[in-house]
Amino acid sequence: MSRRVLVTGAAGFIGSHLCEALVARGDTVIGIDNFDPFYPRATKERNLEALRGAGRFRFLEADIVRQALPLDGVEVVVHLAARPGVRPSLEDPAGYMEVNVTGTARVLEAARRARVARVVFGSSSSVYGETTPAPFAETAPAAAPISPYAASKRAAELLAHAFAHLYGLRIACLRFFTVYGPRQRPDLAIHRFTDRIARGLPVRRHGDGSSERDYTYISDAVHGAVAALDWTEGGAGMCEAFNIGGGDRVRLDRLLALIGRALGREPVVEPAPDEPGDVHLTAADLRRSERELGYRPTVGIEEGIRQFVRWYEATHGRES
Numbered sequence: 317m318s319r320r321v322l323v324t325g326a327a328g329f330i331g332s333h334l335c336e337a338l339v340a341r342g343d344t345v346i347g348i349d350n351f352d353p354f355y356p357r358a359t360k361e362r363n364l365e366a367l368r369g370a371g372r373f374r375f376l377e378a379d380i381v382r383q384a385l386p387l388d389g390v391e392v393v394v395h396l397a398a399r400p401g402v403r404p405s406l407e408d409p410a411g412y413m414e415v416n417v418t419g420t421a422r423v424l425e426a427a428r429r430a431r432v433a434r435v436v437f438g439s440s441s442s443v444y445g446e447t448t449p450a451p452f453a454e455t456a457p458a459a460a461p462i463s464p465y466a467a468s469k470r471a472a473e474l475l476a477h478a479f480a481h482l483y484g485l486r487i488a489c490l491r492f493f494t495v496y497g498p499r500q501r502p503d504l505a506i507h508r509f510t511d512r513i514a515r516g517l518p519v520r521r522h523g524d525g526s527s528e529r530d531y532t533y534i535s536d537a538v539h540g541a542v543a544a545l546d547w548t549e550g551g552a553g554m555c556e557a558f559n560i561g562g563g564d565r566v567r568l569d570r571l572l573a574l575i576g577r578a579l580g581r582e583p584v585v586e587p588a589p590d591e592p593g594d595v596h597l598t599a600a601d602l603r604r605s606e607r608e609l610g611y612r613p614t615v616g617i618e619e620g621i622r623q624f625v626r627w628y629e630a631t632h633g634r635e636s
């Protein structure tokens with residue numbers, strides 16, 4: 317059955333891939349984005365290239381904090397618009413709260429007024445902080461975030477819970493674990509490392525290389541989001557968190573070696589101190605996502621890095 321879906325953050329990395337997947341399966345999609353200058357507008361315009369020509373896709377340049385959303389006839393909202401990134405959130409905590417928390421309140425309030433009862437929200441593994449035992453399970457309290465970004469995502473989840481309780485919305489909060497793949501945000505480590513190693517420049521490695529991340533390939537993240545969208549069709553009044561991870565812990569030094577191998581270049585590593593706000597480990601417990609969403613990641617880190625590097629090399633020179 318085809319649906320009418322509104323996606324915020326549609327010109328971004330995950331949003332643009334998700335819109336493509338929804339259009340491909342027959343949904344009608346309205347994409348919203350304000351081209352936030354966190355990274356270049358031209359990059360986001362390119363993210364939308366494949367969608368611009370597609371029927372069943374309409375794009376609106378709008379700010380979720382300040383402008384009304386076109387919700388007429390919409391059945392599901394996928395809310396991905398945000399100020400992303402842990403480290404930059406230390407520079408502008410109030411700005412992160414405004415978009416990620418107030419912005420989410422506006423989206424939820426607009427949805428309930430328009431009687432859109434189904435919402436998928438893009439949350440983050442960073443909500444688990446440093447004290448959650450690994451692998452991180454959704455049942456953990458996640459009450460000790462260590463960056464303004466993480467705090468903003470957890471606050472937005474709590475707000476979603478209140479809306480589900482008060483108005484009978486059904487909301488899935490997806491806790492994405494470092495998503496990567498073609499069109500990945502340029503600020504994220506895999507993209508930055510690839511860019512520097514490809515150009516023969518040294519990479520700054522924060523910490524001793526032993527930190528570990530659970531990396532999620534973009535096609536897996538999109539499958540998780542589509543499954544969550546379908547999950548919202550069930551009973552009203554539920555707000556549930558779901559981990560969307562890759563299922564493996566990858567050490568930072570291994571990640572660098574994999575990128576170097578895919579590029580055919582030896583990385584030149586400059587050690588640097590740990591970054592404040594960054595957690596040492598992320599690891600997803602995927603049992604709930606598998607049980608309730610049928611989510612099972614399929615692209616491992618070696619294959620994913622090869623595909624990312626292939627994309628990087630194909631687009632290099634076109635990127636700003």
Ligand SMILES: NC(=O)c1ccc[n+]([C@@H]2O[C@H](COP(=O)([O-])OP(=O)(O)OC[C@H]3O[C@@H](n4cnc5c(N)ncnc54)[C@H](O)[C@@H]3O)[C@@H](O)[C@H]2O)c1
Pocket residue numbers: 324325326327328329330331348349350351352353354360378379380381395396397398399400401415419438439440441491492493494495496501
């Ligand atoms: N990429 C990851 O690894 C990752 C991990 C955890 C959570 N997330 C979350 O997933 C979502 C998508 O992340 P992404 O990596 O695609 O980021 P992205 O920056 O590529 O996409 C977010 C989009 O939101 C838009 N936006 C920002 N403020 C807006 C506003 N006020 N009004 C309208 N649009 C606005 C931006 O212009 C951008 O295009 C975000 O909520 C992010 O916090 C991402």
